[in-house]
Amino acid sequence: MKRQKRDRLDRAFSKGYQAGIGGRSKELCPYENLTSRSHWLGGWREGVDGRLTGLFNK
Template sequence: MKRQKRDRLDRAFSKGFQAGIGGRSKELCPYANLDSRSQWLGGWREGVDGRVNGLFNK
């Protein structure tokens, strides 16, 4: 049985989250589409928030 591909918006959120944890700038968002960009930035915000609050060590 083949795995289904993940939703593109979920993937954008996940990539933004990883960028936020890694300390990357939000200006480096690779998405031009408004929906994908907003999901990436939402993930980035959560990642940065978690990093600042000490949930992740980098």
């Protein structure tokens, strides 16, 4: 059975979330496309929020 690739926007959100948890700057967003960039930043915001509320320890 073939594995399907995840949606690109879902992947952008997930990568942004991981960056937010890791404490990386939002200026390091690798996407130039406005739609992908906005999903990455949305994930980044949620990751930072989760880290600041104590969900993750670094």
